[in-house]
Every structure is written in structure tokens, then in C-alpha cells.
Amino acid sequence: MKRLTSLLLLMLCFFLLSDRFKEPPPLADSWLTTGDEQHLLENQPAKLFQDDKQDLPTIFVDKHKTYQQMDGFGAAMTGSSAYLLEHKLTAKQRDALFQDLFSESGIHLSYLRHTIGASDYSVDDRGNPSSYTYADQQGTLEDPLQHFSTAPDRTVMNMLKLAKISNPELQLMGTPWTAPPWLKYGEHTYNGSYLNYADQRTYEIYADYFIKYLLDYKEEGLDIDLLSVQNEPQFETAAYPSMAMGAAEQQYFIQNFLGPAILDAGLRTAIVAYDHNWENSKDYAETVLNGASEYTAGTAYHCYAGNPENTAEIQELHPEKGIYFTECSGGAWGEDFGDNLSWLMDQVIIGTTRNWSKTVFLWNLALDETGGPTNGGCTDCRGVVTVDSQSGNSKKNVEYYALGHISKFVQPGAVRISSTELPHLSTAAFWDQKEDKIILLAANTSNTTQTFQLEEENKHLPYTIAPQSAITFVWEGR
CATH class of the missing domain: 3.20.20.80 (Glycosidases)
Structure with a gap:
């Protein structure tokens, strides 16, 4: 009985520790320029990717699909x-x-x-x-x-x-x-x-x-x-x-x-x-x-x-x-x-x-x-x-x-990687393998606000961008 209890305690500790040390979701920095010139390549507050996927138009980023070197x-x-x-x-x-x-x-x-x-x-x-x-x-x-x-x-x-x-x-x-x-x-x-x-x-x-x-x-x-x-x-x-x-x-x-x-x-x-x-x-x-x-x-x-x-x-x-x-x-x-x-x-x-x-x-x-x-x-x-x-x-x-x-x-030296586009949202994504960073450019070319979410490695980041505006996201690869 003692051996079984010890084994159960060990398993419980392993579960708690593995959950505690689970890789945290990436933190995305971003820089914004708006068509009204209120923001000019301005650094925005960092945002955490989320596990949960929302019911939003989605831009998928895939660093495993590579194209030309820049x-x-x-x-x-x-x-x-x-x-x-x-x-x-x-x-x-x-x-x-x-x-x-x-x-x-x-x-x-x-x-x-x-x-x-x-x-x-x-x-x-x-x-x-x-x-x-x-x-x-x-x-x-x-x-x-x-x-x-x-x-x-x-x-x-x-x-x-x-x-x-x-x-x-x-x-x-x-x-x-x-x-x-x-x-x-x-x-x-x-x-x-x-x-x-x-x-x-x-x-x-x-x-x-x-x-x-x-x-x-x-x-x-x-x-x-x-x-x-x-x-x-x-x-x-x-x-x-x-x-x-x-x-x-x-x-x-x-x-x-x-x-x-x-x-x-x-x-x-x-x-x-x-x-x-x-x-x-x-x-x-x-x-x-x-x-x-x-x-x-x-x-x-x-x-x-x-x-x-x-x-x-x-x-x-x-x-x-x-x-x-x-x-x-x-x-x-x-x-x-x-x-x-x-x-x-x-x-x-x-x-x-x-x-x-x-x-x-x-x-x-x-x-x-x-x-x-x-x-x-x-x-x-x-x-x-x-x-x-x-x-x-x-x-x-x-x-x-x-x-x-x-x-x-x-x-x-960075390489372009796969990124999907949405109506009125142009995108290009890159992977800096030396620094292991993912970079996504997105531009809202319409005259209306656009809400979307990024998805990369099953992590999600919702975002709303003003009309005729551009944003660059940067986050660490995993």
C-alpha cells in the first residue's frame, strides 16, 4: 500500500510540474501605421497568443512551408x-x-x-x-x-x-x-x-x-x-x-x-x-x-x-x-x-x-x-x-x-514562409531562422475596420486593424 501511495504521489507531482513547466504561449510584439497618421510605425502593447480559437476569419502562418530567401x-x-x-x-x-x-x-x-x-x-x-x-x-x-x-x-x-x-x-x-x-x-x-x-x-x-x-x-x-x-x-x-x-x-x-x-x-x-x-x-x-x-x-x-x-x-x-x-x-x-x-x-x-x-x-x-x-x-x-x-x-x-x-x-537571410490572405487583408510572413523569430506583415487595404485572428502552431491571436493601415507582428518561433 505504501508503495502504491508513493507511486500515486509521484505521478501527481509529475503532472503538476509538467503543467507548470509547459511551454508558455508566445508573446507577440507589433508595430502599427494607420492611414490617419495617428500611429506611425508605433510599437503596440505586446499580446499573448491563446490556446482557444475564436470564430473569426483566420490568417494561417506555417513556418514549415518556405519560399525564397530575402x-x-x-x-x-x-x-x-x-x-x-x-x-x-x-x-x-x-x-x-x-x-x-x-x-x-x-x-x-x-x-x-x-x-x-x-x-x-x-x-x-x-x-x-x-x-x-x-x-x-x-x-x-x-x-x-x-x-x-x-x-x-x-x-x-x-x-x-x-x-x-x-x-x-x-x-x-x-x-x-x-x-x-x-x-x-x-x-x-x-x-x-x-x-x-x-x-x-x-x-x-x-x-x-x-x-x-x-x-x-x-x-x-x-x-x-x-x-x-x-x-x-x-x-x-x-x-x-x-x-x-x-x-x-x-x-x-x-x-x-x-x-x-x-x-x-x-x-x-x-x-x-x-x-x-x-x-x-x-x-x-x-x-x-x-x-x-x-x-x-x-x-x-x-x-x-x-x-x-x-x-x-x-x-x-x-x-x-x-x-x-x-x-x-x-x-x-x-x-x-x-x-x-x-x-x-x-x-x-x-x-x-x-x-x-x-x-x-x-x-x-x-x-x-x-x-x-x-x-x-x-x-x-x-x-x-x-x-x-x-x-x-x-x-x-x-x-x-x-x-x-x-x-x-x-x-x-530570413526566408518567406506561408501565410494565407483574407479579403481586404494582404499578408506576407517570414522566418528569421538565426534569431528564431516569426514576422508577419498585414495590411488592411479597405475603408472599413477588419477583425481577424492569427494562427500559428495551434496558437491564436485575435486582432482588429483600422482602415488603410498596416501592422507588423513579431514573435518567437517554437
Whole structure:
């Protein structure tokens, strides 16, 4: 009898202790931005997941179903952005803004794109429009790039270096708007035209041009991680630096010249093709990926025509290649904060990542109160931040908060995982395996309040989100 009693007591103690030490439900932190601007990436009180499931529309999160690995999030350090940041801010203002943009205490941007030579946002040290390449003057027959120099990029380099101080892990992408005019066919101009295909040495010289650029930047401590061959190759204009490049030509250049040159130089820069709108992208992407697969990491896209679902077909055809989203600009054409937030979250932040993009870049990192200074392009674009050219004060725009909802929480190396969507509720989920954290972005794109619950590993979290608002949840994996 004594032995039986002891056994019963032991079993009772085991039951009580096992219940006491049962893994507690996860605690979810969250950050909210509302369409009425009452909350701007604001940390909310933490909430406990619950065992009980309520009768609510449910967003299911499953970390066991994984998709692409994320590379990073950011914007473009254009010449105009760099000029404003270096010349219109005091050192104190600049340091504070860079903390807000690049450090863990801010939105922790992890990637910057810059223009190889001039774009429609390139200016000189006085803020005047400036078109240039790194080899405006043709050299000798033996040394065509004799006059090559990245010196016109000094201000851009300075700001990239400063950004890397705030985030030492910051990655960089380079994109040209035009080749040196003397390498173009017909009239030698920055604005428009295309490479001189009649002279095959053109491609060899242009590949050398890229290598010199990559090595120069590397010497400055600025390794270029990602390289696209031509910005918006299906568009050329007389208004600003630009150049057309057909799919077959891009494939030929990458496969026979640029790819081997990067390999021979011992560089690790990855090449991406296309770098243009979602719309009508399939044939171009396929041509390059099918013919220059050995040297091409994937394809890049912009937001100005089409929709992010266009890239899913490319991913299905070439699952071994990456999808990269590299440009989208806000502007004065969209003034309402809530409308802009909903579109950015639904189409750009969530839409691109749900459709396999490894990166999300917006366009100008900073512009002034007039949307400038410009070099012949958009006259009403908006930067991620607006810098007052008189006072140096900076304003965080809707683009800052939309980017922040992903860049602050999803670090490079995290993987996208499965998350269901609901009517008017767009979602994207990620698993940071290094920190073992789950991140869920949700955006209410409707004009009415939405109530739902999260479900992950049979734990539930009910939540009500205001109209045209976005929230990021973060909780520990189990």
C-alpha cells in the first residue's frame, strides 16, 4: 500500500510540474501605421497568443512551408539624394537621419541602389543638372578607356560610406542609365540611342568599363553585390540619360563579355537582367535567362506598369533564378497617406515578396521640397524622405513607413514562409531562422475596420486593424 501511495504521489507531482513547466504561449510584439497618421510605425502593447480559437476569419502562418530567401530592402542613393544629404544637412542632422534610415534603432535599411554614371537625378556640387559617364572622352585605340574616372561620384561614394557606418552589413547595387556616348550608335548622346552594335569591339570595351567601375568602388571599400546591365532597357528618351538594349543584345553581352569579365576579375558581383516594368517582361526575361544562365542570377523589376503577379510566371519557368524588385517611386500624384500606404503595402512590400522577390527597393532615398533637384526626369516624384533645402530638416514620408514595416524586422537571410490572405487583408510572413523569430506583415487595404485572428502552431491571436493601415507582428518561433 505504501508503495502504491508513493507511486500515486509521484505521478501527481509529475503532472503538476509538467503543467507548470509547459511551454508558455508566445508573446507577440507589433508595430502599427494607420492611414490617419495617428500611429506611425508605433510599437503596440505586446499580446499573448491563446490556446482557444475564436470564430473569426483566420490568417494561417506555417513556418514549415518556405519560399525564397530575402536579400534586403532599401532605396536609391541617387546623385540628387547624395547632394542633399551632404550639402543641405548639418553633420548633426545627417547623423540623426542616417540613424533613422540605417541603424537598428531606425528602419534598418539593408540595401542601397546607385546609378553607374548619371541618371535623371544627377547633379553637380551646386545642385545643377549634370549628365556624365565615367569615360566621357574616348581614349586611344589601344586604350579606349584611358580617361576613365569615377571621380564624379565622389558625393555618392561619401554618402554610401556614411550609410555603411550606420549599417556595416549594408549591401549595394549598381545600375547604368547610359553607356559613354561614344560607344553608342549614330549621334553620340547621353539621352537615348543604343550601343554601336556595328562594331563588335564596343561590347568588349563596355565590359571593361563595368570592371573598372567595380574595381574602383571596391578600392573605396564599396563592394557592389548586385549589378543590372541597363536601367529600363525597353525605354529611351531625349529628356535624360537613357539607352535602349534589346533582350537578345543583353543576353549576348552578358554571356560573351560581361559575365566572363567579372569572373576573370575575381569579383563576386551578381548580374541581374531586365530591370524594367512588370508588364511585358516574360519574353525579355526568358531570352536572357535561357541564353546567359551561367552568368545571370535572375531578373529585376519596376512598378510602373503591370502588377507583381507577372513575376510568378518567370519564377515558375526558372525556379533556380532570383526575382528582384528594384524601383518604385511615390509622388505628388498620390497625396492621401492612407491610399498610398495601402497601395505600397499591397503591391510593393507584400505583393513583390509574395511573388518571389528577394529585394524591395524604392527610388530616391531623399528629395527636396520641390521633388528635386532633377536632371530632366520626373518633376513631381517623392523621396523616402523629404529634405528641406533651406533648413535641412527632414520629413519621413509614407514610403519610409511602408519600407520600415519590412526592413526593420526582416533581416537578410530570413526566408518567406506561408501565410494565407483574407479579403481586404494582404499578408506576407517570414522566418528569421538565426534569431528564431516569426514576422508577419498585414495590411488592411479597405475603408472599413477588419477583425481577424492569427494562427500559428495551434496558437491564436485575435486582432482588429483600422482602415488603410498596416501592422507588423513579431514573435518567437517554437
